[in-house]
Amino acid sequence: MPQPLLHDLVSTVLAPASALSGADGQIRQTGVQGLFRADRRVLSLARLLVDGREPEAVQYVPAGAGRTRFVSLARWLGDPGADPTVRVTRVRELTPDGMRERLELASTAAGPVTATVTVELACDFAAIEDVKSGRATTPPAPAAAPGADRLAWRSDGLRVTATGPGARASAAGTPTLAWDVALPPRGRAALEWSLAVEDPAAVVVAAAAPLEWGQVRVAADDRRITRLVERSLADLRSLRLAEPAAPGDTFLGAGVPWFLTLFGRDSIWAARMLLPLGTRLAAGTLRVLARRQGARLDPATGEAPGKIMHELRREAFPLGESGRRLPAAYYGTIDATPLWISLLHDAWRWGLPEPEVAALLPHLEAALGWLAGPADPDGDGFVEYVDTSGHGLANQGWKDSGDAVRFHHGGQAEPPIALAEVQGYAHRAALDAAALLDAFGRPGADRWRAHAAALNERFRAAFWVDGEHGPFPALALDRDKRPVDALTSNAGHLLGTGLLTPGESARVAALLAGPGLAEGYGLRTMSARDEGFSPLSYHCGSIWPHDTAIVLAALAREGFAAEAAGLAEGLLAAAESFGYRLPELYGGDARDPAGGPVPYPAACRPQAWSAAAALTVAHAALGLYPDVPGRRVLLRPLTGAPLGALRAEGLRVAGREVAVSVGHDGRAAVTGLPEGLLVHTDE
Structure with missing residues (x-):
């Protein structure tokens, strides 16, 4: 049914x-x-x-x-x-x-x-x-x-x-x-x-800690941003959860009604997107997942030493009509572990206190152990997945529906599958881990920088394809190491991971802003020119706000202001249509001046990373990128203020409340920074 x-x-x-x-x-x-x-x-x-x-x-x-x-x-x-x-x-x-x-x-x-x-x-x-x-x-x-x-x-x-x-x-x-x-x-x-x-058997409870962010105020020429942030913050506040044994460590439940529990990938991304509001939510999320980090090999649950879990339930969870049932504590995710590493790194850069970072370094090293071993079962140098249990998720990236990984002509890829964006996450995680290991005097940093360099070379040789779109990174490699040649939003997740040269980044940015992917209300998950495209497919043509926000943030950071602004405008138009509560996903139809996006009728609302996307849009426009350990702050707003004048108060750097504003002329200013942090306008 x-x-x-x-x-x-x-x-x-x-x-x-x-x-x-x-x-x-x-x-x-x-x-x-x-x-x-x-x-x-x-x-x-x-x-x-x-x-x-x-x-x-x-x-x-x-x-x-x-x-x-x-x-x-x-x-x-x-x-x-x-x-x-x-x-x-x-x-x-x-x-x-x-x-x-x-x-x-x-x-x-x-x-x-x-x-x-x-x-x-x-x-x-x-x-x-x-x-x-x-x-x-x-x-x-x-x-x-x-x-x-x-x-x-x-x-x-x-x-x-x-x-x-x-x-x-x-x-x-x-x-x-x-x-x-x-x-x-x-x-x-x-x-x-x-x-x-x-309910004594509940595996999640209400968060007992005070709210992890203070009073956030956003004023903008474009009132849609203000309304979206206000509504999203209320929704995010309502999604706060904890485990019964540690009610003071808060994380965000993924979404209502199906996913109001701990989800590794979703909770990590939401915490990462909310770092401009402070590091306490990130710290709680990191600790909750560290306590459940894999300790043994178990094909039935997908657990492996050092691996970050995917999903926590009170009992086994069925997968639609497939007959499969996920275990109550399930580890079938290929990307949560590198994303956990990068969340720890980014929280450190935003000012997570060093003792809290240091306490998590053994878990960082365990996660690196997973990346160096079980993450690459055939030893080809790429992070890949295959469900060997027969009852888990067939696809284990964020696009985890059964038909999500498809070739340009519509055929489905067979596992083991190495996703493009996961190689980017792994590359970024290796460099982030190296920075942390160096900073805290622990061994292994050179090994992980070398690992990243080797992955960079392998990726360029194996993933780049040339088709009717011109050259672009394939969605994945299938079991026969063939590039899965659909053009998808996954390519946008490679921006900012260090896995692309400046020229390659410009090529990817142009494709992301093209009509196949960006003519709807945000970024389509798959290009309309691919035969697997359907505007109401869960992962092959629909639009997910968090996906769009992640990519527009990377575009903004890499200097592709026009492309980022176009995606932001799509999200804001969609938000207006949905009463400023962005759903999990919606239809990928072309934009209609007389209407709005078509609802995906089974989408969750509210959804943590969709709500967090509102803060990502504002943050990308403001361009505040702190490096507290390095005693510097990069201030790089979107060139030309394409979203108009904008001011945000109640952001936090190293626990201090700061305010950032961008004028109509595109000039930015920041006040309230901790003493000793120097503001820069270039890398």
Whole structure:
């Protein structure tokens, strides 16, 4: 069965909980609607009735992290006439252990109004993986009424309790909480009910640490940037998670509803993109993943010594219709380990305190051990993957759907597969590790610089192809070491890794800005000129905001301002269309002046790295690149200020709050830097 659609649902999120409802606020027993907490649906029905009827919805408004306000009308109550006189406002707020709702009836009627307000509730305890598969047919669990105003459900150690002060609770039939309300003329009444969840088996919990960033303020000529950053920061705040044994180490859950848990690659990229807001989130993410770093060879889980994990669940997770099930702790990712190394390096450059960096160096050395060994099973010098378990992911880069790695003429590559961008990540990781090893007086730096140099030569000989696009880096090498010759966004991830010469970077930048990849609302995952292209393919033609942001940031840093600005404009146009909450992905159709991007109907919203993309757009325009250990800061904004004047306050370098501004003339200034850091305008 196909997975349920998400694009028209309203999500309210405060990790590890997420509530998905219709635009009217009603949670109905259909599809993916419900309240989920730590991979379990703990509420499958929450239907508000007034006198046995559903109010008519007129508005919903996001009201900050974990809060949504729904407004509806009870037009059968109050004064006769065309104007409604009884309004029903429903404020949903998630809490660390569940959810609460405040219900307000407000009357402008000339006479008194009486009504019975009822909330119908049900709980089916469905696993998120069953809901995602479309096979969640679990009947509601039986309810008990342990108190006059209370309902309760139990299953396998999970306990859910609903309480409505002043309500009458009934567990018979459809469980309900009910109140009798009497409003005087022009009066109002407020009611409240809450849901509490006890879940001792949860593998993720709410973050206990204070918010990892301060008050961030962005002012811009282009108000779309301001609105996008504001909304994205609220979403990012709602995605903060921790492990039960270390609630002070925060990481970001990947996305709602399917991926609200620890994902190595996603959590790393999100933390890396948020480094301009400070290093505390990066530090928490690094430590969480270091504690779960691979220690043994296990083909069943993909674990290997030094390897960074991919995904953490409370139980095995099925992969659609394939029949495969990922283990609860799964290591099937080829890129999380080099990305972990570079996150540690970049956090150090942004000012992560040296004792915290030093504590993670043994894990760095273990990760290098993986790169030098298990990452290259056939010894050809490239990092590659193959699922030997038979039940894991067939593709293990960020484009991990089964058909993601395709030739120009549409055929699929067979593993083992060496992805282009992963070689770039590995090259950058080797150089980043060498810098850290040198700085902290540990051996091995020369070995890893030599490793990077050899990889550079091998890559140029094996990956570059020449076709109808002209010369470009292939997407991958297949099992026969043939270049997979589709033109994809993966090539953009090579920028800034050191694996391209200046001339090669210019060639890649031109292709990225060309019509095959960049005529939509951002960067297509695959060129429209390739036969595998489809605008609503998950990885072969759609647009992912994080992918676009990573590439535009690299373009900006490498000096390709026009190309970066074009991608940024695409993202901002998409953000406006999606109410400034960028989804996981959307359609890769060409830009339509009369419309907006087509939603990908099963996309997660919010998604951590999509929300973080907002900060990447602003950061790329500002061009602040600190090197705290080197006592210098590079200030290189986008040439000519193509996005207009921009100012950001609340950024952090070495724990100090700084402000950066770019004027209409393209000149940049920074204030608040720690003493001793010198500002440069060139490398």
